[in-house]
Amino acid sequence: MKLLLDLILRIDCWLLLAPLLPGIINKVKAWVAGRRGPPVLQLYYDLARLWKKGVVMSTLASPAFVILPALTWVALLSAAMLMPLGPLGAGLTFRGDALVLLYLLALGRFCTVWAAMETGSAFEGMGTVREVSYAVLAEAALIAAVLSLSVQSGSIALATMLGPPLGAGAVLLAAGLFIILLAENCRVPFDDPNTHLELAMIHEAMVLDHSGPPLAAILHGASMKLLLFAVLLVQAVLPIGQLQPLAAAAVLAAGVLGVTVAVGLVESLWARFAFRRVPLLLTTAFLLCLFALLVAWKGGPA
Amino acid sequence: MLLVLTVSNGLHFLVAWEVFAVCGYFLITLDGNKRAVRTAGWLYLATSHAGTLCLCVFFGLLAVKTGGWELGPLRGDASLAPLFWLALAGFGIKAGIFPLHIWLPSAHANAPSHVSALMSGVAIKMGVYGIVRFSGWLPVPAAAGWVVMALGATSALLGIAFALAQNDFKRLLAYCSVENIGIIMIGIGGALLARSHGDAAWGRLALAGALLHVWNHGAFKALLFFGAGSVLHATGTREMSRLGGLWQRMPWTAGLFALGAVAVVGLPPLNGFVSEWLIYLGLFDAVAGKQASAWVAMPAAILLGLAGALALATFAKAGAMIFLGAARTKSAALAHECGNWMRGPMLALAGICLGLGLVPTLVWPALTSAAGAWQPVQSGGLSDCGNGEADGQRAGYPHHSGPGIVPAAVIGLTIGETHAAKPSAGGAPAMAEVPLATLGWVQLGLAGLMAAAGTLLWRKVMANNLRRGPTWDCGYAAPAARMQYTSGSFAGLASAWFSWILRPLRTMRRVHGHFPAEAIYQERVPETVLDMVILPLAARGMQVSAAVRRLQHGHLSFYILYVVVALAALASLVLLENVP
Structure with missing residues (x-):
């Protein structure tokens, strides 16, 4: 019974809190620009509205076009269940769950990409190509980051990997993971979620043809992914495992809020990069994670 | 065979x-x-x-x-x-x-x-x-593990890079086999490395992953080739840029090919993920062990990740070019679904992919006994018995050991002492546990959730009213099949990073002048190793042989001269030997 309650609480936490993040980012951007901006809860209103709407589907697309967003959403939710939440711990923890998490993200990507290609649109093709190509570099950086956490803690289970303090490599890892967060969630230097110039987009270009409930699933999934990466970043860098439960929860929440505000600030202060410079930035992220790995290797207890 | x-x-x-x-x-x-x-x-x-x-x-x-x-x-x-x-x-x-x-x-x-x-x-x-x-x-020589793992990592990365750049879907699948052999070799290399370090726990994991991948690759690659065969049968072309939109005519093939693609990319909840996961676990343990072998395990793990992401791009491309979007040529538009005899084997193989993915513990006893046969536990005197399989059983690999756990008892008993002697391998016996059963449940749960969520969303969409319309091409009024991304443009971005080895051959004629002629752009990726290394070497060899061949011209008198010269030379050799 307690287990069930815990599970429901955890799912609610991910489902209900995730759409807050894009709202906060938009608020920060509006604040920097001196505007009032949309309400923080805007995404909730959007989701509720989309859920009631009808769907227009391309004549070229198969029924999978409607189903695949649900699969992406499930993959992301499952990944979120594996991610420990500070004092709550993970919904399920076992050896090697870090790799399952990475591959669940890849599964989500595959489903999104497949649905995008269903439409036969050149714009979706463009977004897809960028997504899968940049994912190659992002994947290398993520594996290096997970390796460095694993070397540091001597474990491959996320719950124990994210506990101990990281020492000197923390700064490197934080920078690397932050860049990965921006890339994986298609935030500003890589992609502009606000743009209406389709040529410049990655993620938005892939979901151009979606509408109604599937679009709601996609938007909600994207916000969960953002929360997932923010939680990963905070727990990878801060020694949350050593605090009292309440303090840990507070630090985690504050950390996620900080990361969100930082994303908003980056988006307000930077312009999107030219596409040929994107691989450079991702390689930088990879190198940062690699150096974090080497530091963890040489610095930790032998 | x-x-x-x-x-x-x-x-x-x-x-x-x-x-x-x-x-x-x-x-x-x-x-x-x-x-x-x-x-x-x-x-x-x-x-x-x-x-x-x-x-x-x-x-x-x-x-x-x-x-x-x-x-x-x-x-x-x-x-x-x-x-x-x-x-x-x-x-x-x-x-x-x-x-x-x-x-x-x-x-x-x-x-x-x-x-x-x-x-x-x-x-x-x-x-x-x-x-x-x-x-x-x-x-085996001491360097064997390093070499095999390095070869494996190279094969995995370059194999899939070549696969991504192909336009012929059967060549693409063939290069993908090179990648998968690379993944298997990474596992075997890990096992060899572990053996040379006397530290078998993670080596066994890598070996078990490699052996399982042999099976898995057999299942999903055969499935993909059958799918490719049925497309080839239906359309008569192997070029992806001439296909497209086939799901409408061949829904079974499209669905099964998609399943095979998910398996080959190594995504949960199918079988490819299980074996890659085992190999990853082995590599991660090797890195966490912080021994010398970590220096090769670390790049191998990263390259394996890179290869996985490239495989995703490759199979997204293959599936999308062949089955999705609009038909690019008439032959693709007139394709027909394969018959029952072609569909049956594909269904069976898809069943294997699904079964091995959802219930991976089924094969675990076989894997442990194979890994045990490969490297009998060093409890002395076992290696001289005739047959490898007997080794595994005699070494006490418990076939009934709780599924999901590397026979931890055995490793703990026999390898444990060596570990205790080496503090740097900290806690490796405890690490040897593999929660394969848990992974099986996760995969099952994932598949169930996906089915449930998919159905739910479909019902909701149906209730909300589903309309059909043309693809929204950002306001463009007449989207056409030719505007779609082609196989070359899909691969362009990522394969440009590998152009140093892919060496694509381009033919290009731009539009210019007032009455421009037809513009042409062709790109083909050759088999670089064959065309740029082996064939030139072979041509050089042929030159030498051709030069030597001039001795053989068919004139009897010259042959007699050869014999006389040879005799004279031999005679002089003998005489000179006897002089001093």
Whole structure:
């Protein structure tokens, strides 16, 4: 019974809190620009509205076009269940769950990409190509980051990997993971979620043809992914495992809020990069994670 | 082929191997009236014999050193170690490890599709089998693990980079086989490394992953080749840029191909993920062990991740180009679904992919006994018994050991002491636990959730009213099939990073002038290793031979002159020897 309650609480936490993040980012951007901006809860209103709407589907697309967003959403939710939440711990923890998490993200990507290609649109093709190509570099950086956490803690289970303090490599890892967060969630230097110039987009270009409930699933999934990466970043860098439960929860929440505000600030202060410079930035992220790995290797207890 | 697996005599092995290789040639050239097929078959025969030559030397030297053709565990004799390189080259050609893979793409592309499925699924695994068998029986050089793992990582990355750049979908699948052989080699390399460090826990994991991947690759690659065969049958072309939109005409093939694609990319909840996960676990443990082997395990893990992401791009491309979007040519628009006889095997293979993915514990007893046979637990005196399989059982690999746990008891008992002696391997026995059963439940749960969420969303969409309309091309009024991304443009961004090895051949004619002629852009990725390394070398060899051949001209008088000169030379040699 307690287990069930815990599970429901955890799912609610991910489902209900995730759409807050894009709202906060938009608020920060509006604040920097001196505007009032949309309400923080805007995404909730959007989701509720989309859920009631009808769907227009391309004549070229198969029924999978409607189903695949649900699969992406499930993959992301499952990944979120594996991610420990500070004092709550993970919904399920076992050896090697870090790799399952990475591959669940890849599964989500595959489903999104497949649905995008269903439409036969050149714009979706463009977004897809960028997504899968940049994912190659992002994947290398993520594996290096997970390796460095694993070397540091001597474990491959996320719950124990994210506990101990990281020492000197923390700064490197934080920078690397932050860049990965921006890339994986298609935030500003890589992609502009606000743009209406389709040529410049990655993620938005892939979901151009979606509408109604599937679009709601996609938007909600994207916000969960953002929360997932923010939680990963905070727990990878801060020694949350050593605090009292309440303090840990507070630090985690504050950390996620900080990361969100930082994303908003980056988006307000930077312009999107030219596409040929994107691989450079991702390689930088990879190198940062690699150096974090080497530091963890040489610095930790032998 | 079965004979190769069962014989225990070196000479018989060679004969069986040769029969198997020649049968492969006849299978490839079933459509022997096409020039490309004959070339591919010839290339296969030539490279295959180069491999057999290595094996002849290998078995010959083995027979000379041991004094007999009987094969059996010979761990003790360290002087046999260098022979491993010969075996690696010989079997590596068959398996298609990266620089030796030259025969593989054209042979797989030109063979009939069911033969390609057999070759990719089973035949190239014989090379893997050979490497595993002889590295298990013979002592291996210290560097073997490093070399095999480095070769594996190279194969995995470059194989999939070549696959991404292909336009011919059967060549794409063939290069993807090179990648998967690379993944298997990473696992075997990990096992060899672990053995040379006397630290078997993670090596067993990597080996178990590699062996499972052999099975998995057999299942999903055969499925994909059958799918490719049915597309080829329906449309008559292997070029992806001439296909598109086939799901409407061939929904079964499209769905099964998509399933195979998810499996081959190594995504949960299918079988490809299970074996890759095991190999990853082995590599991560190796890195966490912080020993010298970590230096090679670390790049291997990262390259494996890179290869995985590239595989995702490759199969997103293949699936999208063949089955999604709008038909690019008339033949694609008029395709037809394959018959029941073609669909049946695909369904069976898809069932295997799903079954191995959702219930991975089924195969665990077989895997542990195989890994145990490969490396018997060093409790002394076991390595001299005749048959490898008996080793595994006698070493007490409990077939009934709780599924999901590397026989931790055994490792803890026998390898544990060595670990305790090495503090740097901190806690490795505890690390040896593999929650395979948990992974099985996760995969099952994931599949169930996906089915539930998919159905729910479909129902909701139906309730909300689903309308059909043309693809929204950002306001453009007349989107056409030619505006879609093609296979070349899809691969362009990522394969540009590999242009140093892919060396694409471009033909381009731009539009210019007032009355421009037709503009042309063609791009083709050659088999770089064959075209730029092997063929020039072979041409040089032919030049030398041609020069030497001038001696053979058919004039009897000159032949008599050769004989006289040779006699004179020999005579003078003898005389000079006797002078002092």
